[in-house]
Amino acid sequence: MIYRETGQFKSSYQADQALFPIKQDRYVILGILIVTFAIVPMLLNQYWLNAIMLPFLIYSLAALGLNILTGYCGQVSLGTGGFMAVGAFSVYKLMIAFPELGFIPLVLISGFITAAVGTLFGLPSLRIKGFYLAVATLAAQFFLVWLFNKVGWFYNYNASGMINSPPMTVFGVIITGPEGDMHGKYYLVAAFVAVFALAAKNIARGRIGRNWMAIRDMDIAAELIGVRPLIAKLSAFAVSSFYIGMAGALYFAVWLGSAEPTEAFDINQSFLVLFMIIIGGLGSVLGSFLGAGFLVLMPILLKNIMVDGLGTDAALAAHIEIITVGVLIIGFLIVEPHGLARLWRIAKEKMRLWPFPH
Amino acid sequence: MNSAKLCRSILAALLALPLLSGVASAYELTIPSLDYRTGPYAPNGIPFANGYGDYMNMLNERDGGINGSKINLVACETAYNTKRGVECYENTKGEGESGALVYQPLSTGITYQLIPKSSVDKIPVFSMGYGRTSAANGKIFPWVFNFPATYWSQATVFIQYIAEKEGGMDKLKGKKIALVYHNSAYGKEPIRTLEKAAEKYGFEFLALPVDHPGQEQKSTWLQVRKERPDWVMMWGWGVMNQVAIKEAASIRFPMDHFIGVWWSGSENDVLPAGKAAHGYLSGAFHQPGSNFPAHADIRKHVYGKGMGLGDEDRIGEVLYNRGLVAAMWTTEAIRKAMEIHGTNEVKAVHVRDGFEALDVDEARLTELGLPGFTIPVKITCENHEGPGKVALQQWDAHAKKWSLVSDFYEPLRDITGPLIAEDSAQYAKENGVVPRICGS
Numbered sequence: 001m002i003y004r005e006t007g008q009f010k011s012s013y014q015a016d017q018a019l020f021p022i023k024q025d026r027y028v029i030l031g032i033l034i035v036t037f038a039i040v041p042m043l044l045n046q047y048w049l050n051a052i053m054l055p056f057l058i059y060s061l062a063a064l065g066l067n068i069l070t071g072y073c074g075q076v077s078l079g080t081g082g083f084m085a086v087g088a089f090s091v092y093k094l095m096i097a098f099p100e101l102g103f104i105p106l107v108l109i110s111g112f113i114t115a116a117v118g119t120l121f122g123l124p125s126l127r128i129k130g131f132y133l134a135v136a137t138l139a140a141q142f143f144l145v146w147l148f149n150k151v152g153w154f155y156n157y158n159a160s161g162m163i164n165s166p167p168m169t170v171f172g173v174i175i176t177g178p179e180g181d182m183h184g185k186y187y188l189v190a191a192f193v194a195v196f197a198l199a200a201k202n203i204a205r206g207r208i209g210r211n212w213m214a215i216r217d218m219d220i221a222a223e224l225i226g227v228r229p230l231i232a233k234l235s236a237f238a239v240s241s242f243y244i245g246m247a248g249a250l251y252f253a254v255w256l257g258s259a260e261p262t263e264a265f266d267i268n269q270s271f272l273v274l275f276m277i278i279i280g281g282l283g284s285v286l287g288s289f290l291g292a293g294f295l296v297l298m299p300i301l302l303k304n305i306m307v308d309g310l311g312t313d314a315a316l317a318a319h320i321e322i323i324t325v326g327v328l329i330i331g332f333l334i335v336e337p338h339g340l341a342r343l344w345r346i347a348k349e350k351m352r353l354w355p356f357p358h
Numbered sequence: 359m360n361s362a363k364l365c366r367s368i369l370a371a372l373l374a375l376p377l378l379s380g381v382a383s384a385y386e387l388t389i390p391s392l393d394y395r396t397g398p399y400a401p402n403g404i405p406f407a408n409g410y411g412d413y414m415n416m417l418n419e420r421d422g423g424i425n426g427s428k429i430n431l432v433a434c435e436t437a438y439n440t441k442r443g444v445e446c447y448e449n450t451k452g453e454g455e456s457g458a459l460v461y462q463p464l465s466t467g468i469t470y471q472l473i474p475k476s477s478v479d480k481i482p483v484f485s486m487g488y489g490r491t492s493a494a495n496g497k498i499f500p501w502v503f504n505f506p507a508t509y510w511s512q513a514t515v516f517i518q519y520i521a522e523k524e525g526g527m528d529k530l531k532g533k534k535i536a537l538v539y540h541n542s543a544y545g546k547e548p549i550r551t552l553e554k555a556a557e558k559y560g561f562e563f564l565a566l567p568v569d570h571p572g573q574e575q576k577s578t579w580l581q582v583r584k585e586r587p588d589w590v591m592m593w594g595w596g597v598m599n600q601v602a603i604k605e606a607a608s609i610r611f612p613m614d615h616f617i618g619v620w621w622s623g624s625e626n627d628v629l630p631a632g633k634a635a636h637g638y639l640s641g642a643f644h645q646p647g648s649n650f651p652a653h654a655d656i657r658k659h660v661y662g663k664g665m666g667l668g669d670e671d672r673i674g675e676v677l678y679n680r681g682l683v684a685a686m687w688t689t690e691a692i693r694k695a696m697e698i699h700g701t702n703e704v705k706a707v708h709v710r711d712g713f714e715a716l717d718v719d720e721a722r723l724t725e726l727g728l729p730g731f732t733i734p735v736k737i738t739c740e741n742h743e744g745p746g747k748v749a750l751q752q753w754d755a756h757a758k759k760w761s762l763v764s765d766f767y768e769p770l771r772d773i774t775g776p777l778i779a780e781d782s783a784q785y786a787k788e789n790g791v792v793p794r795i796c797g798s
Contacts, residue, residue: 051448055441149541159550159781160490160543162470166788177789178474256441258470260543262570263440300445307434314433315395322396 065243071283073236074216079137081269082144087248118241281341388454398571399596408668409681443468466544492781494743505744511769572598599627607634636755648674651727739796
């Protein structure tokens with residue numbers, strides 16, 4: 001009743017091809033943006049912003065990136081951690097070498113550097129598919145982390161091999177370094193995520209996105225109807241790595257502040273982001289957010305409920321948390337193998353028919 | 359949802375047990391305990407957390423806290439994971455009326471994260487014998503304390519021990535010394551010092567990294583067998599330690615030529631290798647064993663009331679005592695802070711002053727029920743490392759016991775001094791820290 005497109009007549013092609021053709025969707029997106037930028041920063045304290053919202057947004061961006069590659073173009077990748085490391089180390093070197101460029105351009109440049117690296121590691125995808133490609137990208141993961149750990153130039157020959165983000169400002173507000181302003185950090189990351197989520201939605205429905213999906217659904221058929229696999233696959237790797245690179249840059253510079261390659265960008269990162277898109281929903285922008293939310297917020301929420309709310313012993317809570325998150329993942333995948341985004345899609349269908357389901 | 363019901367009933371049962379805080383009326387001293395009782399580092403994290411918590415609970419039960427103010431120990435599980443450690447820090451720093459008074463992360467990775475954050479939040483970090491070595495320079499790191507000795511001091515002590523066994527510093531020339539290290543910020547700490555020492559004394563230095571978590575070390579020890587170093591040092595933690603000792607035993611590397619850092623020398627590390635671990639050495643700055651009056655008090659006041667965090671028969675293990683000594687110095691610093699500022703309602707800023715004026719000598723140790731337990735520590739504004747002295751302990755696999763086998767060595771300050779100055783100056787430059795001037 002509330003959510004239906006009946007009565008919304010499109011009188012131009014432009015209106016018909018809009019990013020959100022249904023009026024209610026536009027309102028919802030607008031509402032989410034208002035909540036994100038105006039209400040959330042007012043309500044939440046430092047702990048929530050720093051320890052919960054920042055990782056949620058940054059992982060959403062990384063999941064978005066991987067979803068472009070895996071969800072839209074069908075190329076399985078286990079190199080996310082490695083590509084995030086490329087973004088992080090690029091932004092670190094750039095912040096040291098060219099601080100005058102400003103933080104936002106530096107993050108974008110690190111995204112482009114990662115895109116180049118990602119494209120390079122995407123080359124095998126032209127010959128191999130599926131699990132074999134996953135192994136090739138796994139090689140990227142191990143090689144990149146090894147490289148950043150081994151070559152001193154990347155971490156400016158620091159004795160411990162750690163990188164620390166020097167203080168930088170955006171519009172006069174300190175964003176990185178220990179004195180970074182928490183609201184500034186939040187706004188910056190939220191703005192990045194908002195802009196690039198809309199961009200992803202836009203790319204996905206256009207020609208490039210359709211090429212990706214054609215490749216995903218059946219690459220031979222796609223080739224026959226004129227999609228060039230070289231362009232389609234490598235562009236997916238490039239765009240995906242661009243997103244992941246930016247996520248890595250923000251992850252290191254804004255959220256963590258310092259990082260060591262072997263821990264911050266290890267294989268678990270790659271799995272984590274992959275699980276996010278599998279749980280959230282492959283080939284869905286919304287799914288990236290839902291998956292990131294599920295895997296970032298759920299453990300912290302469980303911990304807070306148990307330790308602060310119920311007074312459970314911290315170690316026991318940690319064990320229960322491991323079990324519960326595992327059970328929930330399996331549970332969700334049994335209930336809905338296509339991810340949380342699919343649940344939302346079903347809900348939408350139901351709402352359109354409501355209150356006359358037949 | 360059966361699982362939820364089950365969880366809830368377990369929780370309810372547990373809720374009834376540990377009501378530590380009691381009546382929250384008076385001013386409580388909040389001390390967060392960043393534990394790790396899960397993950398590959400839990401075998402080492404558990405005894406430390408038990409020692410740390412038991413000592414503080416003992417003070418609460420026996421003396422009613424520190425000078426009558428109760429300690430509120432807030433445990434937070436980090437799993438030795440940096441990101442979770444930071445989450446714990448953010449979560450606990452504002453806890454209670456006093457706010458978090460001091461952090462003991464027990465992880466070099468987390469310490470590196472907390473150093474800049476805590477200086478802004480003005481909360482001291484007590485990274486006892488780990489973390490960033492150059493934080494020994496109190497002029498640049500006013501909020502970080504890493505006494506009683508750093509990794510660099512320890513590395514030079516091992517060199518001296520080796521020289522002594524070989525028959526003098528000049529006998530080091532031409533020897534081959536390998537370092538098996540955890541491939542992380544922690545494991546990499548001693549490399550620069552050892553390189554400098556290798557240059558100075560003419561021994562050959564070989565660095566062999568082991569990747570997290572260190573369950574697979576076959577290739578590393580194959581390399582040891584191939585290169586045949588005269589001595590092997592190890593900077594390991596968690597599961598890595600036991601695996602390394604077992605691997606060393608399997609290639610028949612002489613155990614009395616194998617020296618672990620003080621984080622690689624506990625019962626958990628040597629027991630799995632059985633008799634083969636006999637003679638294995640490690641660094642130490644306190645006595646093993648549980649025959650001190652403080653241990654008796656813990657048994658009586660904490661375990662006697664069923665409030666112990668671990669098993670009673672594991673009191674006195676090396677890492678348990680490590681946690682205990684950490685708790686002792688921490689509470690002494692708080693006591694000092696109360697004395698300096700003349701109030702029991704100390705905040706983190708005051709506790710920092712307490713740490714900086716800390717002076718726990720042998721007489722005080724005896725009063726605390728720990729005579730001869732560790733070395734006297736005196737901290738000053740510029741020196742946050744304290745004495746820097748390290749001894750070696752050896753494992754007796756037949757008696758299943760650690761014992762100190764050497765005196766406390768002075769570190770080679772001519773090697774560590776310039777390195778500390780250089781590294782801390784670099785930090786100051788990168789982060790725009792102006793070194794403070796230590797007053798008269």
